[in-house]
Amino acid sequence: xxxxxxxxxxxxxxxxxxxxxxxxxxxxxxxxxxxxxxxxxxxxxxxxxxxxxxxxxxxxxxxxxxxxxxxxxxxxxxxxxxxxxxxxxxxxxxxxxxxxxxxxxxxxxxxxxxxxxxxxxxxxxxxxxxxxxxxxxxxxxxxxxxxxxxxxxxxxxxxxxxxxxxxxxxxxxxxxxxxxxxxxxxxxxxxxxxxxxxx
Amino acid sequence: xxxxxxxxxxxxxxxxxxxxxxxxxxxxxxxxxxxxxxxxxxxxxxxxxxxxxxxxxxxxxxxxxxxxxxxxxxxxxxxxxxxxxxxxxxxxxxxxxxxxxxxxxxxxxxxxxxxxxxxxxxxxxxxxxxxxxxxxxxxxxxxxxxxxxxxxxxxxxxxxxxxxxxxxxxxxxxxxxxxxxxxxxxxxxxxxxxxxxxxxxxxxxxxxxxxxxxxxxxxxxxxxxxxxxxxxxxxxxxxxxxxxxxxxxxxxxxxxxxxxxxxxxxxxxxxxxxxxxxxxxxxxxxxxxxxxxxxxxxxxxxxxxxxxxxx
Ligand SMILES: [Zn+2]
Numbered sequence: 147x148x149x150x151x152x153x154x155x156x157x158x159x160x161x162x163x164x165x166x167x168x169x170x171x172x173x174x175x176x177x178x179x180x181x182x183x184x185x186x187x188x189x190x191x192x193x194x195x196x197x198x199x200x201x202x203x204x205x206x207x208x209x210x211x212x213x214x215x216x217x218x219x220x221x222x223x224x225x226x227x228x229x230x231x232x233x234x235x236x237x238x239x240x241x242x243x244x245x246x247x248x249x250x251x252x253x254x255x256x257x258x259x260x261x262x263x264x265x266x267x268x269x270x271x272x273x274x275x276x277x278x279x280x281x282x283x284x285x286x287x288x289x290x291x292x293x294x295x296x297x298x299x300x301x302x303x304x305x306x307x308x309x310x311x312x313x314x315x316x317x318x319x320x321x322x323x324x325x326x327x328x329x330x331x332x333x334x335x336x337x338x339x340x341x342x343x344x345x
Numbered sequence: 346x347x348x349x350x351x352x353x354x355x356x357x358x359x360x361x362x363x364x365x366x367x368x369x370x371x372x373x374x375x376x377x378x379x380x381x382x383x384x385x386x387x388x389x390x391x392x393x394x395x396x397x398x399x400x401x402x403x404x405x406x407x408x409x410x411x412x413x414x415x416x417x418x419x420x421x422x423x424x425x426x427x428x429x430x431x432x433x434x435x436x437x438x439x440x441x442x443x444x445x446x447x448x449x450x451x452x453x454x455x456x457x458x459x460x461x462x463x464x465x466x467x468x469x470x471x472x473x474x475x476x477x478x479x480x481x482x483x484x485x486x487x488x489x490x491x492x493x494x495x496x497x498x499x500x501x502x503x504x505x506x507x508x509x510x511x512x513x514x515x516x517x518x519x520x521x522x523x524x525x526x527x528x529x530x531x532x533x534x535x536x537x538x539x540x541x542x543x544x545x546x547x548x549x550x551x552x553x554x555x556x557x558x559x560x561x562x563x564x565x566x567x568x569x570x571x572x573x574x575x576x577x578x579x580x581x582x583x584x585x586x587x588x589x590x591x592x593x594x595x596x597x598x599x600x601x602x603x604x605x606x607x608x609x610x611x612x613x614x615x616x617x618x619x620x621x622x623x624x625x626x627x628x629x630x631x632x633x634x635x636x637x638x639x640x641x642x643x644x645x646x647x648x649x650x651x652x653x654x655x656x
């Protein structure tokens with residue numbers, strides 16, 4: 147069986163820079179929604195934005211983990227391997243980046259690498275494809291990068307996401323950082339962001 | 346001090362032609378940029394923590410800020426407008442060379458105006474004009490570890506950071522007080538970021554420390570020789586370490602800038618002649634020039650341009 151691989155970035159140098167910059171802006175300003183345009187057409191259920199983040203940041207030094215939905219389609223791993231050179235790891239805590247197509251079915255944040263007290267940077271960044279990202283409503287967030295308070299609506303999320311995030315926050319400086327991609331946009335909740343209780 | 350001035354550094358000339366140019370955009374190869382970009386994301390997520398990275402050789406000596414240059418190279422895009430300052434000045438050989446390096450290797454627009462820049466690389470100063478949302482300030486850092494002079498062993502300083510055990514630093518500052526009656530540290534004055542990590546702000550005068558606190562711009566720090574990247578996200582608390590009975594204070598200057606009359610800025614002493622003549626002028630050259638262009642005059646400003654003239 148031969149698989150025709152979908153192409154990678156049209157302009158690898160500039161596309162990678164642009165995607166990185168969008169993720170950086172999102173991380174530096176948690177709970178804001180940053181534009182992330184991409185013309186990638188990867189095999190489903192890998193979304194163009196998930197693929198863009200992976201192609202911009204993963205390589206042989208930064209392995210990828212795929213959630214069950216992505217792992218079920220061999221063409222997804224083939225596409226990512228070809229365009230990034232990254233290893234695809236089975237264990238979530240061995241990944242530099244975890245790609246998640248179905249956030250409501252993913253393992254708990256605690257299953258990923260959280261780093262050590264001396265090297266808290268040796269952690270997984272969990273990149274989740276969501277249907278909806280909207281600033282100005284939803285979760286109320288505080289922390290570095292946020293002037294006062296910022297609200298963001300993200301859907302879908304794991305049912306007990308707030309509990310998981312609170313546990314993640316308590317590990318600081320260890321912890322995982324969350325990046326969310328939706329069609330044409332990206333947002334982030336790094337480990338420092340505190341989600342305020344509702345009400 | 347600036348004896349090693351050279352007009353032209355041996356920067357590689359990129360071939361004209363899209364593919365080659367793209368490959369060498371901002372000098373670094375793509376693999377290196379990705380590695381630095383990942384380190385930058387971690388640095389932002391863990392404010393004040395020093396992320397190790399595999400620093401690359403750059404076509405300039407370490408003293409020229411290769412850490413800052415690598416961070417800038419990894420962040421910079423074709424639409425950026427770059428400003429480079431060295432001790433507040435856009436015109437030193439170091440600033441001019443780095444600006445030219447990126448104009449050549451990345452084709453980006455450059456400026457001396459703080460307001461127009463999207464990315465400012467700096468050595469030893471923070472611009473006087475408040476930075477705005479969306480701007481990025483990249484610091485060149487020689488020694489990133491604030492505890493290094495107190496504890497030379499990397500394994501030990503790493504432990505101290507892990508435990509947030511900054512007692513050594515407080516002891517050092519308190520010894521200053523015991524000896525001098527005040528905290529004698531005036532440069533690279535240690536700060537606590539977001540209530541957790543103690544960080545070296547690079548050898549900026551402590552005068553600039555308050556500008557780091559709740560700064561609207563993203564602050565990135567690159568140390569090339571020591572292979573560390575760290576960051577302060579926008580709108581983040583940066584507190585200069587102090588004591589209740591000895592609160593942190595910045596330097597003040599007795600007179601305003603001799604050229605533009607600005608009060609409350611950071612001034613450099615300029616020797617005018619060999620008979621002890623001297624004046625104090627803004628270290629931030631763009632700030633000073635803007636004020637003079639707007640008609641402000643200091644005591645030594647002749648009509649026309651008196652800047653730096655000696656007789
Ligand atoms: Zn002045």
